[in-house]
Amino acid sequence: MTTVELDHVTKLFEPSFTALGEVSLSFARDEIHTVLGENGAGKSTLMNILSGLTRPTEGCVKIDGAPVEFPSPEDALSLGIAMVHQRPLLSDDLSVFENIMLGSPGIFLRRRRRRAEIAALASLWDIRVNLSSHTRNLAPSDRLRTALLAALYRKPSFLILDEPTSVLAPEDRERFMKSLVKARNGGMGIIMITHKLAEAIDWSDRISVLRRGKLVFSAPVKSPSANSSPAKKITPGSVPSPAKVTAESLSVFFGNATTIASTPATVSACRTEDRAIAAGEANNPYDRETATALALTVSGLTSARDDRLPIYDISFTADEGRITGIFGLPGSGIETLENVLSGMRKPDAGSIGIGGNGCLTNRGKYTTSLFRSLGIGFVPSDRAFRGSNPALTIHDMLIANRMRGEKTFHRLGAFSFGAFRESAEEKRFVKTILEREGIDADPKREVKTLSGGQLQRLILERELSARPRILILAEPEWGLDISGAEHLRRRLIAASKENMTILILTDSPDAMKGSDFYDKILYLDEGRLR
């Protein structure tokens, strides 16, 4: 196999929603081909079609010019196309080795021989992961490495990678990209989705840009014949005109060009602008009188049971009406800290105090419900199953915060009519949020039809709209494109001005960068705050 081609591929999720429209694009072996685009541009749909997760409504996929059909990822894999998702779904109850072996053909396992083969593959690719580890305990970066090994083990001709570097520590990124170059030189075709323009330009052989489901740009990066004309659609086989692909030339595809490189200066400008946003924000359906600010005080928090990534003696205060950031690289314990601070895991020791509400860790039921009842909102890092669920409708996902409390029966036989839902108001609220985020989607659509970035934006908006007194966000920038991240930054600054206490947990040090975004920055390393 030498080429994979999308031939006039259209994907409709419902009659009114076109995820991809007539996209024709060719991918070659010996090439790192990066696909860029804003949230909801159709990148994930395109990759899902290529990897057999979704089938096109019209058009087809061609391999070496011959049309093929992939009813499932297994069929794509058998034809040499493997995909590694950013947050791969692995079986938590199996070991890394067993996850890699899942679905591999053959009757006998031949454990020893397979382990040796995988170890050789890991060394070739410079992938460091313990094959005997339990998947449940892996950090996101090691989950990605496991999925990558599983894909590579099937010896694909084409490897599709969705935001591969976003869960890697900065020092690992370059090493990872170099191994991609090595694989490309060995004859593998690499297809990559990323939001990082600089990374795309530095490492790609070809860049294509999708916008609102249409291919608006496709050209080689390093060739002198690159075409950077945004208006001209490049179809496979056409000859691009001479030009050089740069961040500036690509920025025209990403809304406001000035947001491409966020410097402290631009952020300061944003903050001034956001004071105006905050002052004028009267249209919120959740608006209520500005609440008194509450501080989140954590003292001596320790969670080191089981063999999960431990945290020790964590003490800090997220000051009222301020933005506090805790940075922790994958494996530092940042995941455990998120679980403890959201009520999903009771700490072994230490206390969490919220304003004057005493110590939460001494309460009988240490649950998210307890935290929510005290006015804390959450944006979890697991947006697929904690922040939302693929089987829910967009409407049901967005109204969750309005549905707590109010029982149907107060006492046996005493029916509470206040328990009835206010469907007209719910619809208005959902419409407002979708409009505010500029997402043209039927609320009855299932969440799984949203792109990753759209989903993240809706979760963020849902939590911000509930006006919590304290908002804890884990990796809030995840999946957002540059303009989406900028929009979030403005919303958070505006919220902090309205006395919301904001705590951001992230493993990406460059998230929300800008020296005056955070009022306080803490670093988590090996389970301890530095």
Added chain:
Amino acid sequence: MKRFLIPIVAFASGLIAVSLILAFSAGNPGVAIQSFFTRPFSSWWYIGNTLNMAGLLILAATGSSLALRGGTFNLGGEAQIYASALVTAIVLSGPAGPAGEAALGHGALPTLAIFATALAAAAFTGALLAFIPGILKAGIYCSELLSSFLLSAAIVPVVDYLIAGPFRDRTGNLIATEAIGKAFRLSPLLRPSVFNVSFFIAIGLAILAAIILKKTREGYRFTVSGTAPNFALFAGFPVGSVTVTSMTLSGLFHGLTGFFAITGTWYMCHQSLSAGMGWSALAVALIARSNLIAVIPAAILYAWLDTASDMAFLSSNSGFDSTSIVQAIILLVVSARFLPLRRAPK
């Protein structure tokens, strides 16, 4: 395959399978197949009894559906119906039964109070038997699939023993309890069948449950906790209590089924009274995709299929256990939606 097609395919498969078995096994296949389609509508007796059976199925299937909507699986329906039926028969016989009436005179005890006591006792028995697997799941993550099934498997022989032993009516040849008092029997509405008001009560309760699930905040929390437990937990919903509530409500509806089976249909609790009813209810709930309104037509169709196949096999003198065949085929096809439905690559 489109999801909505699956229930239709399930029914069609049941029909085809019954027709095929009749065609190959019956002495006179033509007569047998004709009986299958015409006999259930040939008299009020058949029509009334089919609808009466549908009423019981609607109640039990509403229970099964409530469990599914709350994210649990109640496999103990058989014992919940059976034990509740026995409790009903015990409360409504003895001093309250015909013998008591003869000795003490009619109306010696307040009829309505005893009837209400029996109803509450039956509902409580069913609810308790499902509450146990529910609390085990919420408390120690014990699979309710296993615990409800095993509890049912343990309770059924106990009820069998109680009917054959301590509570057996020694005056008759049946292995059954004493008959309940005449005052407690629901009047038949379509004589000579036993069709009675329980059919309408069942429909009313199914619709009420559907409205509460759809229109109230608690209904939202209930269904979202069932569909997306992690999301619900993170949204601050009491997922554990939804697990317990869904199982308990499911058992309560099965308990009501046992109550109406005694007061409206059999008037005494005989051995194997609930045989197959719990599983049939689960089949109906799966066919209706746990939609509480869809349970109503699904139960009526299922009851018709059951009666029709009984008629056909009776007229053909075939020895097949028709109910089990129909049930097995429908469950097989319905469960296909849990399997990957995919086409082979071209």
